[in-house]
Amino acid sequence: SQQGEEDPQALSIQEGENATMNCSYKTSINNLQWYRQNSGRGLVHLILIRSNEREKHSGRLRVTLDTSKKSSSLLITASRAADTASYFCATDAKYGGSQGNLIFGKGTKLSVKP
Amino acid sequence: SAVISQKPSRDICQRGTSLTIQCQVDSQVTMMFWYRQQPGQSLTLIATANQGSEATYESGFVIDKFPISRPNLTFSTLTVSNMSPEDSSIYLCSAGQGVFSYEQYFGPGTRLTVT
Numbered sequence: 535s536q537q538g539e540e541d542p543q544a545l546s547i548q549e550g551e552n553a554t555m556n557c558s559y560k561t562s563i564n565n566l567q568w569y570r571q572n573s574g575r576g577l578v579h580l581i582l583i584r585s586n587e588r589e590k591h592s593g594r595l596r597v598t599l600d601t602s603k604k605s606s607s608l609l610i611t612a613s614r615a616a617d618t619a620s621y622f623c624a625t626d627a628k629y630g631g632s633q634g635n636l637i638f639g640k641g642t643k644l645s646v647k648p
Numbered sequence: 649s650a651v652i653s654q655k656p657s658r659d660i661c662q663r664g665t666s667l668t669i670q671c672q673v674d675s676q677v678t679m680m681f682w683y684r685q686q687p688g689q690s691l692t693l694i695a696t697a698n699q700g701s702e703a704t705y706e707s708g709f710v711i712d713k714f715p716i717s718r719p720n721l722t723f724s725t726l727t728v729s730n731m732s733p734e735d736s737s738i739y740l741c742s743a744g745q746g747v748f749s750y751e752q753y754f755g756p757g758t759r760l761t762v763t
Contacts, residue, residue: 574738576740576754576755576756577740578754579753579754635696636693637693638690640689
C-alpha cells in the first residue's frame with residue numbers, strides 16, 4: 535500500500551531558523567496534505583496541495599510537490615517555539631479501493647528551542 | 649471547516665471490557681473516519697463510518713472487534729471490544745466533505761489505556 539515517509543524522523547532547531555521536512559510516497563495521488571499534531575492531541579490540517587500544483591504558501595508555510603519524484607516538502611520559516619509538534623504528510627490515493635482515504639506517513643518530530 | 653468533539657477524552661479500562669467512543673461534528677458531513685494511533689506511531693485508518701449502512705473496514709480491522717455506528721450525518725461511535733493491552737492507543741475521529749475525503753478535520757482524540 536502507498537504510504538508517506540517523512541524525513542527526518544526528528545528535527546531540532548533554534549527559534550528563528552527555518553525547518554524543512556520531506557515526504558515521499560509510492561503511487562499516484564489526487565492530493566497531498568500536511569497536518570500538525572501537538573503532543574497527545576488531535577491533528578490540525580495545515581495545507582493541501584493538489585496533484586496539478588507545484589507549490590503552495592500559507593503564512594509561514596511553504597509546500598512543494600514533485601509528482602515525478604513522488605515527493606513533497608514542508609518548509610516552516612522563522613520558526614517559533616509554538617511550532618514544536620509532530621508533522622505528518624497524508625496522501626489521497628488516485629486509484630484503487632482506498633480511493634478517498636488518507637494514508638499517513640510516520641511523521642517528523644520538530645523541536646524548536648527558544 | 650468543522651469542529652469535532654470526542655468523548656471520553658481518556659479512559660483506563662480493564663482487559664476484557666469494552667469502551668464506546670463518541671464523535672460529534674458541529675455540522676453535517678459526508679464522510680466520517682476512525683483512526684488508531686499507537687504510542688509514538690503514525691495514524692492508521694480503522695474504518696470509514698457510513699451513514700445508514702455498515703462501516704467499511706480496512707485490512708486488519710474487523711467489525712466484531714471495532715463495531716461502528718453512524719446514525720446520522722453529525723454523529724458516530726466506535727466501540728473497542730474485548731480489550732487487551734495491545735489496544736492501548738489514541739483513537740481519533742475525523743470528518744470530511746464530498747465523495748472524496750480531501751481535507752479532513754480531526755477530533756482531539758481519546759487516549760485509551762488497557763490494564
